[in-house]
Amino acid sequence: MDSYIYNCRTTVAESLVACANVIPGATSIYMWKGKVEEDREHVVVMKTVSSNVEELSKRVRSLHPAETPCFITLPIEKATTDFADWIIDSTKKTPDISIN
Template sequence: MYITVFITAPDKESGKKIARHILEKRLAACVNMTPVSSMYWWEGKLEESDEVLLIAKTTTDKLEELVKEAKAVHPYQVPEIIAVPIVGGYKEYLGWVERETHA
């Protein structure tokens, strides 16, 4: 099964570091990065910040290790690392995700 993993990071530099780390370990086939404005509760206060959102495409069997490795290089104490299933898509692209994460 294929999944998309969302990871937020404080800035582009941190996002690239996380993306490169999980890609080099073949835990994702592709990671997109885009700027986002975030609002969230943290330590009892409503916070706002500009962040980057990483969107990683991988397979379910890589999720546990991806979470572990992303957390290891992430600057946040409690980083957002969440996965959602990919229920369908272009067959050739999904095959590529499989090949790149299981090389």
């Protein structure tokens, strides 16, 4: 799980996401190179603004060890104003922040 935490802390420190939730213990069943595979994985939910999605996608791919990491976006239909404002404020570009 350490790489998941590091990757999430990195994207938060880089202001690409406001928050990342790491949900351990998911079982993924998928087709890979002609075989049905099953693995234990962690699900990561990242909260960001739409203008960061492309850069975040590139960053996740650069940090993730998998050949084809899952990266999808879901639109937010509704959020409280305070929460939406916090996401916007948290994803403004700031100077480098230590991730330790």
